[in-house]
Amino acid sequence: MKILNCPLNGPRNISEFACLGEVKTVPPPDAGTADWANFVFTERNAAGLVREWWIHIATNYVFIVDRDTLTEETIRTYRVNDPLLSQSLGPGGTK
Amino acid sequence: MPFKLLRQGFRRTKALDRILPVQQPLARNYDVIIIGGGGHGLATAYYLAKYHGIRRVAVLERGYLAGGNTARNTAIVRSNYLTPEGVAFYAESISLFKTLSIELDFNIMYSERGHLTLAHTDAAIRTSRWRAEVNKHLGVDSELISPDEIRRLCPQLNLSSKARYPILGALYHPPGAVVRHDAVAWGYAAAAARLGVEIHVDTAVTGIIKDGNRAIGVKTSRGTAHAERILQAVAGSSSHVAEMAGFRLPIRTIPLQACVSQPLKPFLDPIIVSGSLHVYVSQSSRGELVMGGSTDPYPLYASRSTLEFKEGLMAHMLELFPFLAEIKVMRQWAGIADMTPDFSPIMGVTPVDNYFIDAGWGTWGFKATPVCGKRLAEMIANGRPPKLIEPFALNRFQRFVQIGERGAASVGH
Ligand SMILES: Cc1cc2nc3c(=O)[nH]c(=O)nc-3n(C[C@H](O)[C@H](O)[C@H](O)COP(=O)(O)OP(=O)(O)OC[C@H]3O[C@@H](n4cnc5c(N)ncnc54)[C@H](O)[C@@H]3O)c2cc1C
Numbered sequence: 001m002k003i004l005n006c007p008l009n010g011p012r013n014i015s016e017f018a019c020l021g022e023v024k025t026v027p028p029p030d031a032g033t034a035d036w037a038n039f040v041f042t043e044r045n046a047a048g049l050v051r052e053w054w055i056h057i058a059t060n061y062v063f064i065v066d067r068d069t070l071t072e073e074t075i076r077t078y079r080v081n082d083p084l085l086s087q088s089l090g091p092g093g094t095k
Numbered sequence: 096m097p098f099k100l101l102r103q104g105f106r107r108t109k110a111l112d113r114i115l116p117v118q119q120p121l122a123r124n125y126d127v128i129i130i131g132g133g134g135h136g137l138a139t140a141y142y143l144a145k146y147h148g149i150r151r152v153a154v155l156e157r158g159y160l161a162g163g164n165t166a167r168n169t170a171i172v173r174s175n176y177l178t179p180e181g182v183a184f185y186a187e188s189i190s191l192f193k194t195l196s197i198e199l200d201f202n203i204m205y206s207e208r209g210h211l212t213l214a215h216t217d218a219a220i221r222t223s224r225w226r227a228e229v230n231k232h233l234g235v236d237s238e239l240i241s242p243d244e245i246r247r248l249c250p251q252l253n254l255s256s257k258a259r260y261p262i263l264g265a266l267y268h269p270p271g272a273v274v275r276h277d278a279v280a281w282g283y284a285a286a287a288a289r290l291g292v293e294i295h296v297d298t299a300v301t302g303i304i305k306d307g308n309r310a311i312g313v314k315t316s317r318g319t320a321h322a323e324r325i326l327q328a329v330a331g332s333s334s335h336v337a338e339m340a341g342f343r344l345p346i347r348t349i350p351l352q353a354c355v356s357q358p359l360k361p362f363l364d365p366i367i368v369s370g371s372l373h374v375y376v377s378q379s380s381r382g383e384l385v386m387g388g389s390t391d392p393y394p395l396y397a398s399r400s401t402l403e404f405k406e407g408l409m410a411h412m413l414e415l416f417p418f419l420a421e422i423k424v425m426r427q428w429a430g431i432a433d434m435t436p437d438f439s440p441i442m443g444v445t446p447v448d449n450y451f452i453d454a455g456w457g458t459w460g461f462k463a464t465p466v467c468g469k470r471l472a473e474m475i476a477n478g479r480p481p482k483l484i485e486p487f488a489l490n491r492f493q494r495f496v497q498i499g500e501r502g503a504a505s506v507g508h
Contacts, residue, residue: 001402015403019393021347034493041345041436041492045334047396069348069396 132156138468161280167430191465201282210271331431358382437497
């Protein structure tokens with residue numbers, strides 16, 4: 001059984017969570033449809049380090065996870081306002 | 096054949112015919128290079144050589160022949176989809192499958208079973224009726240049937256109204272079939288090789304060589320080769336190979352697990368699918384129950400198996416067939432599925448010239464192997480996609496015209 005360390009609820013069974021997808025840069029509101037289509041659909045889908053949005057379903061708590069999609073290891077979890085997020089410009093997903 | 100085998104058994108030398116010729120070094124130039132030696136790549140090579148006279152074709156496979164999702168799927172073939180685009184496409188595949196053993200002179204063990212998609216809720220009944228009407232309109236044999244008719248077709252099912260999720264009806268698709276998946280790949284490979292196609296295993300593509308925006312060749316673990324046209328058909332590795340060519344895809348890579356039980360006497364003729372219970376099952380010609388469910392809950396490139404998958408699957412199996420409680424699971428495995436947001440595939444041209452794509456086959460692409468081969472070959476030969484596959488273009492996501500097949504493609508396969 002996989003355990004994910006939720007910044008609000010602590011370590012919980014991974015079946016209590018859902019993956020919401022890669023962290024991407026949101027286009028400016030006046031961006032063209034091509035940019036928005038890209039933002040909505042296109043994925044980096046890396047084999048390796050990724051940075052993703054996750055949610056703890058029962059408490060509706062959204063946070064950020066760095067994990068490795070080859071080894072299924074969780075590297076680190078963050079609150080969305082964690083200052084570390086901007087420093088360790090994580091492995092992926094930000095482009 | 097048994098006598099031939101027996102005689103062979105007493106001989107010292109191995110004289111059985113090779114299916115494929117001994118592998119040679121890569122040539123410097125080909126007309127067409129196909130990246131990925133799964134069913135789709137091999138079928139495309141065959142149709143190129145046989146119907147378009149393009150024989151300087153190389154299929155490059157990273158591992159062993161058809162060892163990806165082609166070797167891992169649960170071999171269900173059907174055409175009872177939801178969208179008109181999907182139904183027309185998969186129906187052509189079924190008609191090709193029916194004569195494929197003759198076409199390839201290779202027994203693919205096509206076994207028509209009938210396919211039942213059980214409905215446990217009013218919403219599922221509505222979707223079944225919708226699918227049945229779209230299917231009939233396009234000449235595909237499907238109908239909504241009642242529990243009494245289900246009992247006639249599959250008396251083993253638990254049809255009690257006291258079940259946790261009672262069965263209210265089913266979408267019945269008589270042409271639903273199971274096919275020997277390895278035989279499909281090997282049949283295409285052997286027939287393509289006889290026509291001069293080169294099949295290179297243990298040959299990983301590591302880079303795409305471009306001249307400006309034009310793809311002109313590939314770098315591989317066994318040297319470099321050039322080609323007029325290149326197709327990528329690499330399923331679980333689609334995003335990775337597209338990145339080499341210089342573009343990104345609307346794909347998330349997620350494992351799909353499956354398992355088989357110990358062999359039992361034949362008792363289950365139709366293929367049974369339950370979307371609400373997230374399970375499907377058929378009995379193989381060896382007697383094993385072949386069972387699967389939905390994809391894993393999050394993206395991953397590891398083909399490990401999990402206890403959660405089996406717990407959920409078995410609990411639901413027992414709701415359908417309570418008498419299987421004592422039966423053991425014998426083998427389990429996973430494949431790496433390339434999932435699109437609309438549960439439809441991606442076929443056609445790409446942002447890179449002379450570089451074509453076949454991807455996004457997720458959990459439903461085995462049944463499309465023949466039609467993909469035929470239509471992708473036509474596309475590569477003519478340089479543009481035929482009408483049948485036009486709706487599945489990569490740029491549909493830029494135009495916001497998706498082909499929503501989730502209701503028909505997900506657990507059902
Ligand atoms: C458990 C499971 C059950 C399924 N059940 C069904 C079903 O019942 N019915 C159905 O229709 N579909 C089913 N599917 C889906 C189906 O298996 C696939 O969609 C289909 O087999 C895809 O075929 P393919 O030839 O595109 O891919 P593959 O067979 O995966 O072939 C792609 C090949 O590309 C190779 N490759 C990757 N990267 C490189 C590289 N860089 N260089 C060279 N080669 C490379 C891989 O090694 C692989 O062999 C199932 C899938 C799974 C995992």
